[in-house]
Amino acid sequence: MKTKNKSNDNIQNENEIFTHLFETLMLSSNDNNNNNNHKETKQFDKISTTDENINSFEKYWKSNHRINIYPTFSKCSQERDLYSIKFAVDNRYHETITHSYFWGTNFPIIHYAAKLNNLTLVQDLISCGVDLNMRNDDHSTPLHIACYYNSIDVVKFLLSLDGIDINAQDNYGNTPLHDATSRNNREIVEILLGFRGIDTKIKNNRGKTPMLMKEF
Numbered sequence: 434m435k436t437k438n439k440s441n442d443n444i445q446n447e448n449e450i451f452t453h454l455f456e457t458l459m460l461s462s463n464d465n466n467n468n469n470n471h472k473e474t475k476q477f478d479k480i481s482t483t484d485e486n487i488n489s490f491e492k493y494w495k496s497n498h499r500i501n502i503y504p505t506f507s508k509c510s511q512e513r514d515l516y517s518i519k520f521a522v523d524n525r526y527h528e529t530i531t532h533s534y535f536w537g538t539n540f541p542i543i544h545y546a547a548k549l550n551n552l553t554l555v556q557d558l559i560s561c562g563v564d565l566n567m568r569n570d571d572h573s574t575p576l577h578i579a580c581y582y583n584s585i586d587v588v589k590f591l592l593s594l595d596g597i598d599i600n601a602q603d604n605y606g607n608t609p610l611h612d613a614t615s616r617n618n619r620e621i622v623e624i625l626l627g628f629r630g631i632d633t634k635i636k637n638n639r640g641k642t643p644m645l646m647k648e649f
Contacts, residue, residue, distance in 0.1 A: 476519065477515040477516040477519055478516060479514075479516050480512065480513070480514050480516070482512055482514055482517075483514055483516050483517050486505060486508065486509050486512075486514055486517040487517050487520055487521075489501075489505045490502065490505055490517065490520070490521045490524075490526055493505065494524075494526055494529070499529045502521075502526055502529050502542065503542055503545055503546075505521075506518060506521065506527070506542050506546075506554060506558075507546075507551065507554055509521075509557075510551070510553050510554040510557045511553075515557060515560070515561060518557050518558065518561045519561040519562070522558065522561045522562050522563055523562070526542075527541055527542040527543065527558060527563055528541050528542075529541070529542065540569055541567060541569055542554075542558065542563075543555060543558045543559075543563050543567055543575050544567070544569055544573065544575055544578045546558065546575075546587075547575040547576075547578040547579040547582070547584055547587045547591075548578050548579075548582045548584065549582075549584070550579070550582070550584035550585070550586050550587055551587075552586040552587055552590055555575065555587050555590065555591075556590065559594070565591060565594055565596060565597060566596070566597065566598045566601060571603050571604050571605075572602070572603040572604045573603045574598065574601050574603075574609070575587070575591060576588065576591045576592075576597065576598070576599065576601070576609045577601065577603055577607070577608075577609050577612050579591065579609075579621075580609040580610070580612045580613040580616075580618065580621050580625070581612035581613070581615075581616055581618075582616075583613075583616065583618040583620075583621060585620060585621060585624075588621050588624060588625075589624065592624065592625075592628055599625065599628055599630060599631055600630070600631070600632045600635060602635065602637070605637055605638050605639075606635075606636065606637030606638035606639075607637045608632070608635050608637075608643060609625060610622065610625050610626075610631065610633065610635075610643035611635075611637055611641075611643045611646055613625060613643075614643045614644060614646040614647045615646040615647060616647075617647050
C-alpha cells in the first residue's frame with residue numbers, strides 16, 4: 434500500500450513520538466532473495482540478535498522440534514526484533530502447530546499468543562502481516578481464543594482494529610461471545626456486549642445463542 438511522501442522532519446518527529454505505531458504501519462512489499470528461497474525483509478532494521486533468531490527459526494522449522502518456534506517468536510518480540518518476526522511471517526513459520534497437546538488441532542502462533550495474553554507478540558504479528566482473523570483447524574480466530582481463555586488485554590486490542598470479525602463462527606457455530614459466556618468470563622462478555630455490531634442472537638450448532646451458554 435503506497436502512502437504520501439512526508440518531509441524528513443515529520444518522519445523524524447513521528448518516529449520519536451509514535452515508535453510502536455510507526456512500526457505497525459510500516460509494511461512494504463517483499464522481493465525474493467536471489468541467494469535462497471526466503472523472502473527479503475526490508476522495512477525493519479536488524480538488531481544484534483537478528484541473525485541468531487533467524488537461525489533459530491530455520492533450525493526449528495527444518496527439525497521435528499517446531500514447538501520451539503513459539504518461544505523464538507516471543508524472544509524476538511521481547512527484544513523488539515521485528516526484522517526476524519517479519520522474516521518468519523513471510524516464510525509462514527507462524528502457521529506452525531505450537532504445542533502437541535492440542536490433540537492435532539492446528540494452533541498457530543497468534544492463537545497461542547492470544548491464549549497466553551501475550552499482547553505485545555499479538556501486536557507484532559499483526560504488524561508483520563498476520564491476519565487478525567486468521568483461522569485454525571477448528572475455524573477459531575485469535576479473538577475466539579482470547580475470549581475463551583480470558584485474555585482481556587488481547588481482546589481489547591483486537592476489538593480496536595478495523596476489520597475485526599466479532600461475529601465469526603467456528604466449526605461448532607460458536608462466536609467469541611459464545612466462548613466468553615461458556616467460560617463465565619464476565620468482563621470480556623461486558624466488553625463484547627458494548628461493541629457495535631455484536632450479534633447476540635447467533636445460534637451455534639446446538640441451537641444455542643451466546644446468552645444460553647451460561648447464566649449471568
